[in-house]
Amino acid sequence: MTSIELCPPTAALHDSWLASWDEWGTPDQDGASVFFASKFGWDLRTPQGFAQWVQLLNEMGEPGAVPPVGFAAQSTLWLERGGEYLGAVSLRHALVNDFLQEIGGHIGYGIRPAARGQGLAKLALAGALEQARALGLRRVLVTCNGSNIASAKTIEACGGEIERIVPREEIAEPFGAVEDLRRYWISL
Template identity: 60%
Template sequence: MSQIELREPTVDLHQSFMQSTAEWNGVDQDGASMFFADKYGWDLADPAHFALWVQLLKDLATPDFTPLPGFVLQSTLWVVENEQYLGAVSLRHELGNDYLKEVGGHIGYGIRPSARRRGLAKLALAGSLEQARALGMPKVMITCNDSNIGSAKTIESCGGVLESIKPRSVVGPLFGCPDDVRRYWITLD
């Protein structure tokens, strides 16, 4: 029987995470915060570096941890089914830089290509919204590329209200966005 859950990152899923990485064809996995490994020069294929990165993801959720300059505290959950990594969602605790305020938002998520179209993105987003509520956040901003219809539907199904669509001509030169960016807000009860 299939068991899908949201859980903290763990070194136990190293091999499965690397299999997921291969499915993304060289693109960082949305929501997984792999850019932190790049910042520290860690190769996630190396189990020791993977362990350092997993610990950093856990530390970033701790209120007394100081992230690198330009970054913010965040909580990360992994979508796991029968000990297989399927995706990630990260909740940034604040919009602490211009990128997050304009196009990054509070929440980023991604599901590995072989696991899509099963409602897992909605599960991940809903779990992240519960974390935001627990942190006392009154509302969160979530964004997606205008062409990503699946992500837009996921956000809307979780209560997202479209605020605006930022044109690529504006956000591309500033933040390297390849598409127009849809900006949604979800008010938390």
């Protein structure tokens, strides 16, 4: 069996990434930072739009990178096995806005539906934690929806200590929430 790798985003995985997008059944994929493509009007279904998005994701992780206004510098890794895109993890280098401080945290990750249940989320989160250590971060905030027990277990398995469960009614506007939010800190 081919090994699973954490690697920088690459346009070579376009077809596999599109298959993952279809599996998600939504314009977004947790951890994938798809919102950057919509911000710039890039169509991820086209090779050109996808390549532009991949280039931005890679550039945002470089030392001294200047992210788009309102966003944090971040490093993104993709999980890949034999040319198949399996998921993504993004590490925000700092909590630069209210959304990241309250809801988003330092790390977001997502595994495509067909690849879940194989321990890939733990591999992704562990990879992001190594990046955080390399950047000199001392602790990171990781959040998940209250009902996402699999993600909560992943965070806890990687050393996450729950700060609190925020009732959806307490999540400040304009963020609003449809469910409670678990906030975890991981000391590095």
